[in-house]
Amino acid sequence: MLELFSKLTRRRTSKDVAKERLKLVLIHDRANVSPQFLEMVKGEIIKVIQNYMEIDEESLDIQLTKTTSEEGEGQVPALIANIPIKSVKNVGR
Amino acid sequence: MGEVIVITSGKGGVGKTTTTANLGTGLALSGKKVVLIDADIGLRNLDLVMGLENRIVYDLVNVVEGVCRIKQALIKDKRYEGLYLLPAAQTRDKNAVTPNQMVKLCDDLREEFDYILVDCPAGIEQGFKNAIAGADRAIVVTTPEVSAVRDADRVIGILEANEIKKPMLLINRVRPEMVKKGDMMSIEDIIDILAIDLIGVVPDDENIIISTNRGEPAVAEGKSLAGQAYRNITRRLMGEEVPLINLAGHDGFLSKMKKLLGFESA
Numbered sequence: 001m002l003e004l005f006s007k008l009t010r011r012r013t014s015k016d017v018a019k020e021r022l023k024l025v026l027i028h029d030r031a032n033v034s035p036q037f038l039e040m041v042k043g044e045i046i047k048v049i050q051n052y053m054e055i056d057e058e059s060l061d062i063q064l065t066k067t068t069s070e071e072g073e074g075q076v077p078a079l080i081a082n083i084p085i086k087s088v089k090n091v092g093r
Numbered sequence: 094m095g096e097v098i099v100i101t102s103g104k105g106g107v108g109k110t111t112t113t114a115n116l117g118t119g120l121a122l123s124g125k126k127v128v129l130i131d132a133d134i135g136l137r138n139l140d141l142v143m144g145l146e147n148r149i150v151y152d153l154v155n156v157v158e159g160v161c162r163i164k165q166a167l168i169k170d171k172r173y174e175g176l177y178l179l180p181a182a183q184t185r186d187k188n189a190v191t192p193n194q195m196v197k198l199c200d201d202l203r204e205e206f207d208y209i210l211v212d213c214p215a216g217i218e219q220g221f222k223n224a225i226a227g228a229d230r231a232i233v234v235t236t237p238e239v240s241a242v243r244d245a246d247r248v249i250g251i252l253e254a255n256e257i258k259k260p261m262l263l264i265n266r267v268r269p270e271m272v273k274k275g276d277m278m279s280i281e282d283i284i285d286i287l288a289i290d291l292i293g294v295v296p297d298d299e300n301i302i303i304s305t306n307r308g309e310p311a312v313a314e315g316k317s318l319a320g321q322a323y324r325n326i327t328r329r330l331m332g333e334e335v336p337l338i339n340l341a342g343h344d345g346f347l348s349k350m351k352k353l354l355g356f357e358s359a
């Protein structure tokens with residue numbers, strides 16, 4: 001009953017926070033990926049993209065998350081990148 | 094042929110030794126022949142929790158080094174028929190035993206015992222690798238805390254990579270009133286995250302501290318809720334289907350009626 005109540009009032013209990021944080025950290029643990037590794041990937045992606053467009057490096061967001069596998073084998077890790085573009089460069093056009 | 098079950102967790106202090114002591118005693122009380130191996134070399138404690146600390150002559154390292162025969166090192170628990178302890182060495186380190194020696198030891202003990210329970214050291218280094226080397230099955234102990242659950246996840250991954258399939262989850266020190274308030278992850282939450290089968294849930298119970306003080310496993314006395322939980326887990330280990338203990342317990346009318354009628358599923 002209390003559980004239902006807290007869901008209805010959308011109060012985020014401390015266990016919700018715990019669960020969310022755990023899920024995120026386990027994605028990294030299971031994929032065996034360190035933050036340094038992710039930083040390296042991020043750096044490389046920026047370098048390549050900057051050849052073609054000007055991007056907002058500040059609000060660039062790259063993270064590992066989970067997604068459902070297309071072969072239906074359950075959850076698989078996925079690399080999600082959100083890269084805001086300021087302008088497209090005039091190369092190769 | 095006996096079965097070798099390792100009790101492990103990754104994180105320290107979540108109740109591996111208490112679990113080993115209680116499940117071992119529970120199995121012996123059910124008429125099984127059981128040996129408990131303390132694989133936590135250098136930090137031996139299972140003897141103390143079992144109340145057998147004054148009876149140690151030889152230890153695990155003595156056995157694998159051939160200083161004595163297995164029979165000489167086994168301590169017979171006089172209180173519970175069929176229960177034996179093989180204590181860890183206290184003055185050696187985790188490298189004193191190799192995985193191969195552990196496999197050999199477990200195989201020798203299989204001949205004579207129904208269950209061989211191995212109390213694993215915390216961590217995932219050599220001591221852990223030794224402890225799991227001879228195991229058929231594994232119980233992963235965790236508590237409803239982020240650090241314990243994270244470490245459990247890591248251990249589950251390593252167990253599966255070492256061909257110990259389908260580890261069983263034991264959630265220890267659950268506080269139902271905190272779960273109700275949303276301040277503690279529930280059993281469902283933890284299973285959802287770790288995605289393995291549950292063998293049982295043990296409530297946070299001060300009787301555990303009292304029984305550990307005395308060196309008498311809680312499973313052997315009637316009253317404590319944790320003791321009841323361990324008795325249920327013992328039965329599940331032996332393949333029986335036992336419903337989960339009702340931790341919230343005595344508040345509802347229905348559960349009161351059930352108790353009155355003797356249908357208590359605790």
